[in-house]
Amino acid sequence: MKSDSWTSAAPLRGLGGPLRSSEPVHAAPARSLAVVLLEEAADLLVVHLDFRAALETCERAWRSLASDAQAEEHAGTSLEVKCSLCVVGIQALAEMDRWQEVLSWVLQYYQVPEKLPPKVLELCILLYSKMQEPGAMLDVVSAWLKDPDNQSLPEYRALADLHLQRVLLPLGCLSEAEELVVGSMAFDEEQRLDTLQAIRTARQQQEHEHPGSEEAQKPNQADSFSHKFMSLLMLLRRLWDSAVSHVFSMPFKRSLLATLILCLLVVRFDPASPSSLPFLCKLAQIFHWIRDTVFSPLYRLPVQD
Numbered sequence: 001m002k003s004d005s006w007t008s009a010a011p012l013r014g015l016g017g018p019l020r021s022s023e024p025v026h027a028a029p030a031r032s033l034a035v036v037l038l039e040e041a042a043d044l045l046v047v048h049l050d051f052r053a054a055l056e057t058c059e060r061a062w063r064s065l066a067s068d069a070q071a072e073e074h075a076g077t078s079l080e081v082k083c084s085l086c087v088v089g090i091q092a093l094a095e096m097d098r099w100q101e102v103l104s105w106v107l108q109y110y111q112v113p114e115k116l117p118p119k120v121l122e123l124c125i126l127l128y129s130k131m132q133e134p135g136a137m138l139d140v141v142s143a144w145l146k147d148p149d150n151q152s153l154p155e156y157r158a159l160a161d162l163h164l165q166r167v168l169l170p171l172g173c174l175s176e177a178e179e180l181v182v183g184s185m186a187f188d189e190e191q192r193l194d195t196l197q198a199i200r201t202a203r204q205q206q207e208h209e210h211p212g213s214e215e216a217q218k219p220n221q222a223d224s225f226s227h228k229f230m231s232l233l234m235l236l237r238r239l240w241d242s243a244v245s246h247v248f249s250m251p252f253k254r255s256l257l258a259t260l261i262l263c264l265l266v267v268r269f270d271p272a273s274p275s276s277l278p279f280l281c282k283l284a285q286i287f288h289w290i291r292d293t294v295f296s297p298l299y300r301l302p303v304q305d
Contacts (some may be wrong), residue, residue: 032064032077032081033061033064034061034062034064034065034078034081034085035077035081037057037058037060037061037064038058038061038081038084038085038088040057041054041055041057041058041061041085041088041089041092042054042084042088044057045088045091045092045095049095051091051092051093051095051096052092052096054088054089054091054092055089055092055093055096058085058086058088058089058092059089061081061085062082062085062109065078065081065082079117082109082117083117083119083120086106086109086117086120086123087119087120087123089105089106090102090105090106090120090123090124090127093105094127099127099128099131100133102124102127102128103124103128103136103137103140106120106124107140112143113139113140113141113143113144114143114144114147114149114150116140116144118150118153118155118156118159119155121140121141121144121159122155122158122159122162124137124140125137125141125159125162125163125166125167126162126166129166129167129170134166134167134170134171135167135171137163137167138167138168138171138173141159141163141167142163142176144159145159145160145163145180145184151185151186156186157186157187160180160184160186160187161186161187161191163180164177164180164181164195168180169198169199169202172202172206174199174202174203174206177195177199178196178199181195181196181199182196
């Protein structure tokens, strides 16, 4: 960013300039230390390209303003000097590739976003947008735009449009963008219609790039449920196989007794009822058939003498 020259000594105009020869010579008012340091910082930045020294000089000027007893008498000049110090400091930090510190460095002097000068806020938006980090400015600019005192400033419309184009739309904050356009008086009717159309186009593009996210999520949930159901069936099958093998390994009478107990617990079977007699006979026949089949001569191992 060293080739950029968006910071210059232009903010210093009006703080004391050379007199023309035709003007009468008057005693020049004593300049404050902050103004002197501001000119020094601008010279270090633009002429000497000593960015670290320029930043340190800006911080000295800020400390001078904080302790200047005459600052209240020249409130307008003090605000202009503060804004110019921020401009020089932002440029110095950007040139040193410390642009991430710009927002925190500025807010340490203005305390809250609502008090940022429009020029400083504009430079921060442009810087973070250029560095592909517009999200850092989202809350700051939103707070500044919602402040009633800022809404009467002539720069309000330009900053609202800049926030829309450089922060909200690139971040995909379409609802916030629509709310800003509809609820703000910064946009005229033509701008409002054009911007709403751009928001609708961006929303359609966003839906086209991420189609049916909910529909894509439903098959995943179905697959997960199916996997869990199959795991449960496999577990039940293993338990059933284990129970069957355990029952067949028991003697016949114990097997019959275990089956009866199971019927009593699960089916609520009453063995004392006369209607249960055919079922008991059939069950006994099945167990006899199972026993004869398992222990028939065909399945017996040959016994060696």
